[in-house]
Amino acid sequence: MTSLSDETLRLIANNRKFRKNYTVTRALVNNPKTPLEISLHLLPTITPQDLKLLTTNKNIPDTLRTSALRLQRRRSNERKDS
Numbered sequence: 001m002t003s004l005s006d007e008t009l010r011l012i013a014n015n016r017k018f019r020k021n022y023t024v025t026r027a028l029v030n031n032p033k034t035p036l037e038i039s040l041h042l043l044p045t046i047t048p049q050d051l052k053l054l055t056t057n058k059n060i061p062d063t064l065r066t067s068a069l070r071l072q073r074r075r076s077n078e079r080k081d082s
């Protein structure tokens with residue numbers, strides 16, 4: 001929900017019960033109103049398929065998009081090296 005306030009999104013992200021649910025984590029990262037520091041912290045938990053979708057999402061901040069792209073490249077390089 002993009003109508004939630006920043007504080008509400010912070011409370012959801014800081015609640016361990018919500019963070020265990022991947023659907024909630026993915027929704028927080030994809031929400032353009034989620035504070036950047038929270039989105040960046042949750043980024044490593046995102047699956048490769050969702051990470052690829054994040055790199056093309058124009059609704060999220062550029063910093064998050066480029067971080068997702070960097071993480072995606074690093075994961076693919078690690079997979080090639082193995």
